[in-house]
Amino acid sequence: MPVPAPSSSWIPAALTRLAHADALRPTEAPHLLAYLATIHDPRRGRGRRHPLVAILAMAAAAVLTGARSMTAIAEWAADTPQPVRAALGTRRDAPDHWVVPAEATIRRTLGRVDPTALAAVIGAWLADRDRPGQQQRRRAVAVDGKTLRGARRDGRQVHLLAAMDHTTRAVLAQRQVDGAPAKSLGSPRCWPTWT
Secondary structure, three states: OOOOOOHHHOOOHHHHHHHHOOOOOHHHHHHHHHHHOOOOOOOOOOOOOOOHHHHHHHHHHHHHOOOOOHHHHHHHHHHOOHHHHHHOOOEEEEOOEEEOOOHHHHHHHHHHOOHHHHHHHHHHHHHHOOOOOOOOOOOOEEEEEEEEEEEEEOOEEEEEEEEEEOOOOOEEEEEEEOOOHHHHHOOOOOHHHHO
16 A cells, blocks of 8 residues: 655645745845734743744745755754844744754744735735835736636635736635626625735
């Protein structure tokens, strides 16, 4: 009987969007941390050793540098120099020494974070990262829907609707919708959640 493959290759879909983004510039780290700090920490207060924002920031930075699995994210975090760890908000263990979480902690934490909230925050950061130096311009957004083959929820097929920014090619939002995506596009209930 075949053994299922380990889930080391699974990365939250919101983080995989970063794989196509430009590298993180040093001045953007605090900006990204501010966005990530808005995400609710799903862990219980007892036993938390590492801040959620640090785990999310390390995962985002690792994906921006090419990490494609949880193992790669953990290896990237373990190899980071102390100043990078400090800039990403990791836990301070001693003067001038910051500690990164183990792979199991990163995996468990990312598995519990609300994927919709993470996707919204990453999409907002990608959309806003180049705005300060640019003049205001109109934004082109593409909306596309897909029916997932073989995927069922409550006995019904799963239909997804996604919005993508043409300039950055970042997915701004993705939602599960009732019915076929083509029918959902015209629904007045759909548009307030996108705008």
